[in-house]
Amino acid sequence: MxxxxxxxxxxxxxxxxxxxxxxxxxxxxxxxxxxxxxxGGDCLNYGCVPSKALIASGKAAHAQAHASQYGIADVTPQVDYAATKDHIAGVIGHIEPNDxxxxxxxxxxxxxxxxxxxxxxxxxxxxxxxxxxxxxxxxxxxxxLVPPIPGLDQVPYETNETIFQLREKPGHLLVIGGGPIGMEMAQAHRRLGSDVTVIEGASLLGQDDPETAQVIRDRFAAEGIAIEEGATAAEIRGTAGAIEVEAGDGRVFTGTHLLIAVGRxxxxxxxxxxxxxxxxxxxxxxxxxxxxxxxxxxxxxxxxxxxxxxxxxxxxxxxxxxxxxxLGLPAKERTDHVPWCTYTQPELAQVGLTEKAARATHGGNLEVVRFAYAENDRAIAERKTEGLIKVMVVRGRPVGASIAGEQAGELIGFWAFVLANRLKMKHVAGMVAPYPTLGEINKRVAGAYFSPRLFDSLIIRNMVGFVQRWLP
CATH class of the missing domain: 3.50.50.60 (FAD/NAD(P)-binding domain)
Known part of the structure; x- marks a missing residue:
């Protein structure tokens, strides 16, 4: 030794x-x-990097099939599933030297x-x-996490550690688990041409705000992804290419491939x-x-x-x-400013308290303000108007933000900064955002917070009247 x-x-x-x-x-x-x-661990080899690369392939295919809204003819994308895996390998290979x-x-x-x-x-x-x-x-x-579902050990299945090596496109992918990994893989495969069924024992994206999660649920339905909630997998049977998942309530779902995405x-x-x-x-x-x-x-x-x-x-x-x-200096973890994002399209992002958690913590002191993507000029120009931002505010200070919409993962970083530094809505309102950008959504939700205080206030109206009469 x-x-x-x-x-x-x-x-x-x-x-x-x-x-x-x-x-x-x-x-x-x-x-x-x-x-x-x-x-490089899971992130480089099986998680963040390969999943985002596959999502990018799915976005490219979806854009080809939905170009007519921009005055460009829709085409049926010619998906080479094995080549998408080569793309993923290339992305990993590009980053790999860093690790x-x-x-x-x-x-x-x-x-x-x-x-x-x-x-x-x-x-x-x-x-x-x-x-x-x-x-x-x-x-x-x-x-x-591979749960002890009866029959699972007798059928072939994928996890995030194996699905990126799969070279043959699934005909019908069954996804057990409606959390971030399951949802991202479900949409990417649907856009690459697979039929997809998501099987979730409780509700989809259960850690996120239900109002913003509904935006993702609606998009999945529009793209033809079958969503089966309240369906706890009780038994799995079959062989490669013909797999059945039976739920506890008797529902049976059939597919060619199975992805287990129930946690870590x-x-x-x-x-x-x-x-x-x-x-x-x-x-x-x-x-x-x-x-x-x-x-x-x-x-x-x-x-x-x-x-x-x-x-x-x-x-x-x-x-x-x-x-x-x-350095021998004290340091303690805090999590109130840590954001997370599910990289579906639209994206779903959260930092701090959800509305439900904020109501439980702050009760009647909570105000919830919203601003819709449909009122943002950049979102309108790019036809990305699905979604909203909602900010939970207590005595002028944000305690949480939920965003569902285009580039939500980019936008949530601003609110992570606000919470990390314990800033107030007045500081957000003082920001000048470039026009036209999606970033204006963050500024406009602050406007939605202050608007009733300015425009519906008798004191403000009287003050304005006094200034107009007496200011030289």
């Missing part, structure tokens, strides 16, 4: 682990990085291509290496956490607000910490670790 001593041991080379490793080594720490699978062993070794990180497991509270074994570290960062991510599970099984005195919860590794585990020398960040499972959260956690483990 080779003995290694290091300032920082990072286990997992996904978004969280790579961010910590790159930052720490460039700030002067000795860093060892363990990765037994693929550099490569060569880049990180060039920065000064010792990279060991092995899985790691604890053999004591301070020692980790990886292949023929035993590593002792001042601090250990667990960033092992998550994997698709933290990757903790191979870490031997008991040897390090690290406790877990149902969702992942138990951490405090500083992302420290029950072993004070060990932190857990990203998906494995059991909180919000997004790449941008993983990167945010990495910053918290850099601040604490390298």
């Amino acid at each position: 080779q003995e290694i001593e290091t300032d920082l041991l990072v286990i997992g080379a996904g978004s969280a682990g790579l961010s910590v490793a790159a930052g720490a080594v460039q700030m002067g720490a000795s860093v060892t990085l363990l990765e037994g699978h693929k550099m 490569s062993v060569e880049r990180f070794e060039g920065l000064g990180v010792r990279v060991i291509r092995e899985f790691g497991k604890f053999i004591s509270p301070r020692k980790v074994e990886a292949g023929d290496h035993v590593i002792t570290a001042r601090r250990v960062i667990l960033a092992t991510g998550s994997s698709p 599970r933290a990757n903790t099984d191979s870490l031997n956490l008991d040897a390090a005195g690290i406790e877990t919860t149902r969702r992942g590794i138990k951490v405090n607000a500083s992302m420290r585990t029950t072993n004070r020398r060990v932190y857990a960040i990203g998906d494995v910490a059991g909180g919000m499972q997004f790449t941008h959260v993983a990167n945010y956690h990495a910053g918290l670790i850099i601040r604490q483990a390298l």
